[in-house]
Amino acid sequence: MEPRTITLTVNGDRRCVAVRPNLTLVEALRDELHLTGTKQGCGTGDCGACTVYLDGRPVNSCLTLAVEADGRSVTTVEGLAPSGTELHPVQEAFIAHGAVQCGYCTPGMVMSSAALLSREPAADEPSVRHALAGNLCRCTGYTKIVEAVLACVGDGSCGAHGAAAAEGKA
Amino acid sequence: MRLPAFDYHAPATLDEVFAAIGDRGRDTQLLAGGTDLLPSLRSGKRRCRQVVALKGVAGLDAIRFDPETGLEIGACALLAEVQDNPAVREHYPVLASAIRTLATVQVRHKATVVGNLCNASPCADTAPPLMALGARVRIVGPDDQHELPLDGFITGPRRTAREPEELISSVLVPPPDPALRTVFLKFSPRSKVDISAVSVAAALRLEDGLARAVGIFLGTVAPTPMRAASAAAALEGLEPTSEVIDLAARTARGECQPVTDFRASKEYKQHLVEVLTRRALRALVEGGA
Numbered sequence: 197m198e199p200r201t202i203t204l205t206v207n208g209d210r211r212c213v214a215v216r217p218n219l220t221l222v223e224a225l226r227d228e229l230h231l232t233g234t235k236q237g238c239g240t241g242d243c244g245a246c247t248v249y250l251d252g253r254p255v256n257s258c259l260t261l262a263v264e265a266d267g268r269s270v271t272t273v274e275g276l277a278p279s280g281t282e283l284h285p286v287q288e289a290f291i292a293h294g295a296v297q298c299g300y301c302t303p304g305m306v307m308s309s310a311a312l313l314s315r316e317p318a319a320d321e322p323s324v325r326h327a328l329a330g331n332l333c334r335c336t337g338y339t340k341i342v343e344a345v346l347a348c349v350g351d352g353s354c355g356a357h358g359a360a361a362a363e364g365k366a
Numbered sequence: 367m368r369l370p371a372f373d374y375h376a377p378a379t380l381d382e383v384f385a386a387i388g389d390r391g392r393d394t395q396l397l398a399g400g401t402d403l404l405p406s407l408r409s410g411k412r413r414c415r416q417v418v419a420l421k422g423v424a425g426l427d428a429i430r431f432d433p434e435t436g437l438e439i440g441a442c443a444l445l446a447e448v449q450d451n452p453a454v455r456e457h458y459p460v461l462a463s464a465i466r467t468l469a470t471v472q473v474r475h476k477a478t479v480v481g482n483l484c485n486a487s488p489c490a491d492t493a494p495p496l497m498a499l500g501a502r503v504r505i506v507g508p509d510d511q512h513e514l515p516l517d518g519f520i521t522g523p524r525r526t527a528r529e530p531e532e533l534i535s536s537v538l539v540p541p542p543d544p545a546l547r548t549v550f551l552k553f554s555p556r557s558k559v560d561i562s563a564v565s566v567a568a569a570l571r572l573e574d575g576l577a578r579a580v581g582i583f584l585g586t587v588a589p590t591p592m593r594a595a596s597a598a599a600a601l602e603g604l605e606p607t608s609e610v611i612d613l614a615a616r617t618a619r620g621e622c623q624p625v626t627d628f629r630a631s632k633e634y635k636q637h638l639v640e641v642l643t644r645r646a647l648r649a650l651v652e653g654g655a
């Protein structure tokens with residue numbers, strides 16, 4: 197139960213951190229690496245607020261041990277935007293469509309939406325709803341979130357950004 | 367709430383896995399995706415002193431298909447990878463469609479088919495379709511390995527025929543039978559991200575208008591995913607008229623042993639078994655599936 201040092205790539209940067217085996221990835225990201233964009237809601241895999249990419253795949257960081265990320269790459273919402281002055285097109289669309297209220301679900305929603313658009317750049321409404329089924333929102337009623345994601349379909353930009361982020365390069 | 371403390375091992379070979387387990391099998395939990403393990407450790411439903419991660423073991427993540435020998439799904443193959451695998455989609459669509467209904471995108475990118483089976487929940491959604499396909503599990507121990515039919519591998523809630531020092535290295539599905547029609551239907555109160563209230567997988571061949579090789583498997587209505595043997599027998603060798611299908615569906619209802627839980631009452635689950643079995647068999651006979 198001794199802490200062990202893991203090395204992982206977070207948003208493109210190599211980081212070393214000492215973690216106990218029972219620390220989850222969301223706890224390590226927030227408490228050790230001070231990346232508080234990723235939220236913990238339920239801690240049981242139901243709400244999706246903790247969604248990050250592990251080796252490019254969207255996963256629940258509350259169902260992932262920090263030690264599992266040893267040698268792997270993690271992308272959080274802080275790493276999604278292409279630069280410090282530009283937002284990811286999904287983030288822009290969420291703002292433009294009023295898809296954010298309290299904002300607690302937003303990092304997870306944005307990560308899941310960007311992952312969908314990089315996999316399925318021509319996603320339609322049923323596939324957006326299916327892809328976001330693992331992200332709960334207590335505020336918006338989902339309509340504006342779905343509208344925001346659909347607004348990104350076809351403009352081409354999301355796919356490219358999504359793919360770059362998904363590979364941990366963003 | 368924090369997870370309880372445990373030691374962690376991330377071996378790179380099967381020999382190292384068995385060395386890490388040693389004689390501490392009963393105090394060990396193997397880690398595949400962790401989507402069942404972490405919540406159950408947190409809630410206290412499972413306890414362990416050490417977690418042995420399988421992810422780093424070379425070769426366990428393979429999905430292999432050969433028309434002669436069939437499909438092999440390695441212990442670390444993700445649900446999403448199996449769902450998207452071209453051979454699975456083409457030859458075993460019932461498995462891909464069952465995975466599509468299982469959990470969320472995030473869970474499917476972390477969780478495994480083998481973890482779903484080893485977790486041994488009566489609700490494991492990959493179990494009925496894999497049983498309908500005649501799948502087997504490969505069990506590997508420190509000294510030898512053997513195979514068991516999946517039907518019978520799960521022996522009770524959170525219990526399997528695996529010994530504590532063994533692991534499941536893969537699930538094996540027989541070569542595709544182009545004449546075998548298969549279907550999976552699931553009902554849950556919330557249509558998405560919800561454990562099944564009832565699930566049904568069915569398989570049959572139509573030979574000269576008669577139903578052959580009928581298999582009906584039910585999820586969540588007994589302590590384990592179960593074979594509805596009497597229901598299948600009610601159809602086997604007969605022309606699948608709507609009367610015969612109705613009788614098979616009623617037989618399935620009589621055969622299942624559901625209990626009331628927060629998802630549905632016992633009576634409602636029995637009703638669902640009948641309705642879903644009838645729909646599944648109709649779909650097979652009408653050839654859609």
Ligand SMILES: Cc1cc2nc3c(=O)[nH]c(=O)nc-3n(C[C@H](O)[C@H](O)[C@H](O)COP(=O)(O)OP(=O)(O)OC[C@H]3O[C@@H](n4cnc5c(N)ncnc54)[C@H](O)[C@@H]3O)c2cc1C
Pocket residue numbers: 240241242395396397398399400401402403404420441445467468469470473476477478479480481482483484485489490491492528532533534535559560561562
């Ligand atoms: C939000 C949410 C929704 C869900 N929805 C569904 C659903 O709709 N349908 C459904 O069926 N399930 C559902 N689940 C449950 C779960 O995601 C699945 O059962 C999943 O497939 C488990 O796989 P895993 O790789 O994460 O297993 P793990 O959690 O890693 O392991 C589960 C158990 O199996 C053991 N184990 C794992 N691999 C092996 C091996 N190779 N040999 C021996 N033992 C092993 C572990 O020690 C552990 O005891 C859901 C879970 C969550 C969090």
Ligand code: FES
Pocket residue numbers: 235236237238239240241242243244245246247256257258259
């Ligand atoms: S905090 Fe991880 S899914 Fe809710």
Ligand code: FES
Pocket residue numbers: 295296297298299300301302332333334335336
């Ligand atoms: S905006 Fe409040 S939970 Fe979604």
